[in-house]
Amino acid sequence: MPAAPPIAVERLVKIYKTVPAVDGISxxxxxGSVTGLLGGNGAGKTTTIATIMGLLMPTSGRVxxxxxxxxxxxxxVLHRMNFESPYVEVPMRLTVxxxxxVFGMLYGVGDLRERIAQLGRELDLxxxxxxxxxxxxxxxxxxxxxxxxxxxxxxVLLLDEPTASLDPDTADWVRxxxxxxxxxxxxxxxxxxxxxxxxxxxxxxxxxxxxGRIEDDxxxxxxxxxxxxxxxxxxxxxxxxxxxxxxEAAQ
Amino acid sequence: xxxxxxxxxxxxxxxxxxxxxxxxxVGAMMLRYWYLLRSSWPRLLDLVYWPTVQxxxxxxxxxxxxxxxxxFARAGGTFIGAVLLWDILFRGQLGxxxxxxxxxxxxxxxxxxxxxxxxxxxxxxxMVMSVVRLSIGAVPVTLLAIAFFGFNLxxxxxxxxxxxxxxxxxxxxxxxxxxxxILRNGMGAENFAWSIMFLFMPLTCVYYPVTTLxxxxxxxxxxxxxxxxxxxxxxxxxxxxxxxxxxxxALGLNVVFFAAGxxxxxxxxxxxxxxxxxxxxxx
Numbered sequence: 001m002p003a004a005p006p007i008a009v010e011r012l013v014k015i016y017k018t019v020p021a022v023d024g025i026s027x028x029x030x031x032g033s034v035t036g037l038l039g040g041n042g043a044g045k046t047t048t049i050a051t052i053m054g055l056l057m058p059t060s061g062r063v064x065x066x067x068x069x070x071x072x073x074x075x076x077v078l079h080r081m082n083f084e085s086p087y088v089e090v091p092m093r094l095t096v097x098x099x100x101x102v103f104g105m106l107y108g109v110g111d112l113r114e115r116i117a118q119l120g121r122e123l124d125l126x127x128x129x130x131x132x133x134x135x136x137x138x139x140x141x142x143x144x145x146x147x148x149x150x151x152x153x154x155x156v157l158l159l160d161e162p163t164a165s166l167d168p169d170t171a172d173w174v175r176x177x178x179x180x181x182x183x184x185x186x187x188x189x190x191x192x193x194x195x196x197x198x199x200x201x202x203x204x205x206x207x208x209x210x211x212g213r214i215e216d217d218x219x220x221x222x223x224x225x226x227x228x229x230x231x232x233x234x235x236x237x238x239x240x241x242x243x244x245x246x247x248e249a250a251q
Numbered sequence: 252x253x254x255x256x257x258x259x260x261x262x263x264x265x266x267x268x269x270x271x272x273x274x275x276x277v278g279a280m281m282l283r284y285w286y287l288l289r290s291s292w293p294r295l296l297d298l299v300y301w302p303t304v305q306x307x308x309x310x311x312x313x314x315x316x317x318x319x320x321x322x323f324a325r326a327g328g329t330f331i332g333a334v335l336l337w338d339i340l341f342r343g344q345l346g347x348x349x350x351x352x353x354x355x356x357x358x359x360x361x362x363x364x365x366x367x368x369x370x371x372x373x374x375x376x377x378m379v380m381s382v383v384r385l386s387i388g389a390v391p392v393t394l395l396a397i398a399f400f401g402f403n404l405x406x407x408x409x410x411x412x413x414x415x416x417x418x419x420x421x422x423x424x425x426x427x428x429x430x431x432x433i434l435r436n437g438m439g440a441e442n443f444a445w446s447i448m449f450l451f452m453p454l455t456c457v458y459y460p461v462t463t464l465x466x467x468x469x470x471x472x473x474x475x476x477x478x479x480x481x482x483x484x485x486x487x488x489x490x491x492x493x494x495x496x497x498x499x500x501a502l503g504l505n506v507v508f509f510a511a512g513x514x515x516x517x518x519x520x521x522x523x524x525x526x527x528x529x530x531x532x533x534x
Binding site: 016046047050053054055056057071075078079081082083085087088089090091092093094095098101102103105106107108132148 | 271273275276278279280282283286287290291353357358359360361362363364365366367368369521524525526527529530
């Protein structure tokens with residue numbers, strides 16, 4: 001029997017009261033792939049990711065992660081997933097080590113002492129491990145959040161704006177680390193971002209959302225060719241402003 | 252089209268309702284709260300400050316009345332005893348709710364909800380931490396009560412165990428329900444955590460017998476488990492009689508309260524998942 005896809009979304013609909021935040025989207029991710037979820041504010045990216053994480057119940061449709069239906073069967077797979085989002089933080093009064101210890105225990109990580117030391121080395125946190133998280137700089141806190149997201153060596157990693165509010169140098173450093181992690185671990189990464197440079201650099205596939213629907217879904221190279229643009233930012237603006245391929249062709 | 256299943260505890264809890272409970276994850280959460288308490292002296296001081304002020308105020312009032320009224324002279328310790336037992340009830344619930352609120356204040360709830368931590372493990376950790384927080388606050392105060400007024404709560408012996416157990420069960424039931432309200436409604440419901448127990452204060456007859464209430468209100472009082480504990484305390488201190496029947500009645504009601512609190516929490520958690528409240532942990 002073939003292995004279940006890391007993430008499969010089928011005809012997902014999420015309606016808040018009467019407003020559809022996600023309106024019948026479907027996609028499947030391959031193991032070890034890095035996919036970008038693009039869209040303007042209110043496009044439905046965060047709702048999609050929250051549903052995949054099991055934080056949100058779909059109005060209709062189906063979401064499975066590693067074969068488990070979310071949120072009903074989430075406890076089968078939560079220990080194999082993790083996430084990072086600017087909407088949540090790790091407790092600020094706890095030291096970095098204390099935070100990683102607590103989350104390591106929650107995720108059932110074996111040999112936690114060694115895992116924390118390893119993450120400290122990989123994410124350049126060794127000297128910060130015994131400092132309260134709240135006293136770190138924004139860039140350092142992002143590295144701590146990333147360490148929390150990687151504490152259990154997840155097979156599926158969901159990242160919502162992982163480099164938001166970071167300086168270019170730190171953002172580049174974070175991207176390089178994510179790239180390395182996914183390559184070495186063969187982990188599947190779904191990334192929601194407004195940062196086109198980030199998406200171009202990391203993603204082999206881009207799903208563009210608008211008003212809760214998928215507007216386009218392809219590799220960055222094919223998207224650039226199809227829209228006749230040089231950067232994903234230009235493609236994104238075309239989609240966001242509604243200048244479709246058909247209308248350009250008609251002109 | 253997928254239709255939502257009808258509500259049941261398992262539909263919220265998902266896989267592993269009967270199994271999968273992990274003491275290690277409960278330990279992780281206790282460790283998280285312990286680190287927090289240890290790192291913050293204002294939090295520790297807060298645990299002791301208000302119980303001390305309350306005990307001293309009521310203690311001195313009782314001391315004054317006892318010297319001026321024959322009945323109160325015979326009813327030695329009922330006020331201080333009531334204050335200390337009320338504090339177990341109030342601080343037990345507050346200890347539970349504040350630990351939960353810490354997750355909201357630190358915007359950490361999403362991390363927990365996305366982790367393998369089960370709701371029942373989370374609740375178990377909050378229950379244990381409410382006892383830890385209560386102990387930090389209550390033990391020094393009970394010692395002060397001995398020093399200032401010669402009132403030894405521990406002299407109640409096994410009765411104290413029955414009082415404590417019943418009051419904690421009620422405080423957990425209310426704490427679980429309030430946490431569900433906050434999960435569903437966000438920080439707008441925070442005030443319930445601080446004030447809900449005061450609704451119980453007049454009705455559970457902390458400082459006076461149930462017969463003081465209007466007759467039509469007395470059945471309401473007898474529907475609340477703490478009423479039995481406070482009546483039991485007065486029976487012990489005034490008539491020197493321990494009433495196991497009252498404790499058993501309280502226990503029976505507490506089982507109902509606790510189950511209702513759990514079911515309400517699970518229903519509110521499910522509703523939060525449906526409405527997206529878990530993603531918006533602010534106001």
